[in-house]
Amino acid sequence: MLKKRNFPAVDLIALEREACRRSLATFAQRAWHVLEPATPLRWGWALSAMCDHLQAVSRGEITRLLMNVPPGTMKSLLTGVIFPAWEWGPAGKPEKRFLSTAHMQTLAIRDNLKCRRLIQLEWFQSRWPVQLQDDNNAKLRFENTATGFREAMAFTSMTGARGDRVLLDDPLSAADGNSDAALLAAELAFLETLPTRINNDHSAIIVVMQRLHERDTSGLILSKGLPYTHLCLPMRFEPDRRCETNIGFRDPRIKDGELLFPERFPEAQVAELERTLGSYATAGQLQQRPVPRGGGLFKREWFGTIPALPVGCRFVRGWDLAATEDAEAAATAGVLMAQAPDGRFIVADVARAQLGPMGVERLMRATAEQDRAAHGAVRGSFPQDPGQAGKAQAQHLLRHVLTGFDYHFSPESGDKETRALPLAAQAEAGNVFLLEGPWNAQFLDEIALFPMGKWKDQVDAASRAFTELTTKRQASSSSGTLRGFF
Incomplete structure (x- = not known):
């Protein structure tokens, strides 16, 4: 011892x-x-x-x-x-x-x-x-x-x-x-x-x-x-x-x-x-990853895909606008959403690009023409920035860019996450689908990271389109309902 x-x-x-x-x-x-x-x-x-x-x-x-x-x-x-x-x-x-x-x-x-x-x-x-x-x-x-x-x-x-x-x-x-x-x-x-x-x-x-x-x-x-x-x-x-x-x-x-x-x-x-x-x-x-495993507010598995649109859909194209060509900055996005006769919601198309002001105007006009040719009556909705300058910009778009199209503008209310909640609820219930297309992967990548991801433009445009489809639009000019018939 x-x-x-x-x-x-x-x-x-x-x-x-x-x-x-x-x-x-x-x-x-x-x-x-x-x-x-x-x-x-x-x-x-x-x-x-x-x-x-x-x-x-x-x-x-x-x-x-x-x-x-x-x-x-x-x-x-x-x-x-x-x-x-x-x-x-x-x-x-x-x-x-x-x-x-x-x-x-x-x-x-x-x-x-x-x-x-x-x-x-x-x-x-x-x-x-x-x-x-x-x-x-x-x-x-x-x-x-x-x-x-x-x-x-x-x-x-x-x-x-x-x-x-x-x-x-x-x-x-x-x-x-x-x-x-x-x-x-x-x-x-x-x-x-x-x-x-x-x-x-x-x-x-x-x-x-x-x-x-x-x-x-x-x-x-x-x-x-x-x-x-x-x-x-x-x-x-x-x-x-x-x-x-x-x-x-x-x-x-x-x-x-x-x-x-x-x-x-x-x-x-x-x-x-x-x-x-x-x-x-x-x-x-x-967990040291800035979104939950499987997604944030939205989860990938909530979204099914369909090969073609049903007959008799109603359509709205919602927009989130930016005005820069910088690849690291926010993009302009327009999301076309359809509601089928059976109540399902379908993300039918996404237009997204980093563009300057003139490029944004050309994209919106070309997309409106494309929507009309493919689907007939398609409503469009885009946000009005705060203040008189924002209202003037919105009226310029309606009078000089979107003439002849059923478009209107309205101010944003609440933050992006709050605006996305109704769409997220329908997606979680299995009631939102994607029309098969080359944009699907990018859309899912963004929506799965939302609201913690770098990009939010497609989600915000989709939220606007969904809101337009599910709420009754006011007919007064005070709400920004200036259809592009000038």
Whole structure:
């Protein structure tokens, strides 16, 4: 039987110092008791996976890292607090310069303060005596005597210093995922400002966030094929989305629905989160895909196809108008919807293109002529923009572009999702079909991502057409019923 030995305290410190040098995960677990002394640490393989990828950044194996993980998984603490302190201390790289940013500067400052507090604690200093500069030791920025610094700033207003590590933690708030303006501001900051904040081609950019929208920063990275190592850890395992990365990591889960971090989020808590968040937020924030599996407000399997239109249909062509030829901007879309005598609704045709103002007018006129030739009496409906200018534009279209056609305009009411709800209800009931055509795939791709997808023009045009078919049109000019007979 081995006798119990009492090691000198200095030896235990040396052993801890060496263990932390070798492993960021070990350092994180040892630092926890000084960062959160009142809270027991719950550790899981997901935290080890994040630490392994951050450590690969330190070794120079990764210079661009994207980590998509659910909230509550220590992503900010590991990335913005523990990792910088580990590089300065156990990793022996006090010269490294960190820029930390988030959608709110207060969040970046929060992590700045925690990191500084950790470095100044007696536990840290007794093992890694990193000295901070007295004349540059503030909440926004602190520096050590080896010229390393850590600076906090807001994501959309990054200016000034450059760093060896740029840490981007949650560039968007949950509310920003519903704001086109916020999504655009984040896109411009990420593409035009953030790349200028790194020192050289050996510097690293680390993005850690939950998914909020198809067009969020993660979506931008993935859609453009930017050379990021992507660590994606959904709350529930989806075998067809198993994550594997270039450092040899492979999601170890086996069963569909298996939890990511049961030590911290057991089944009952995850189920409650899912009920509270709803399907959209669950898909993004928990599952790291910005629409639920199978679709968002609409699901693909709700739409059957038919080879030909029944006799005796009523038709409406609904439009969603844009006026730009930019391939990345919204498109003009016109959706022809039919109601069959038996009550079924049929999406019979889609016209969609990115066009300037004159191109939009030509498309609307040509489509109206095509509809009349193919189906006879087809009503048309398009939106009026707010204000007098919008009304003038609508009247111009009726008087000079759509003369002789049964078209009318009306202002939009409510948001796009609200307008789509009646159509979604009929689709879910199995009462909406697509006429087989080359446009089917693009239409289904858009409608399955709605409302979280980048494009919404076909859905909005279809919603307008459906509303026209199912509600009695007012005959007064005050409602915009100016038929194109001038």
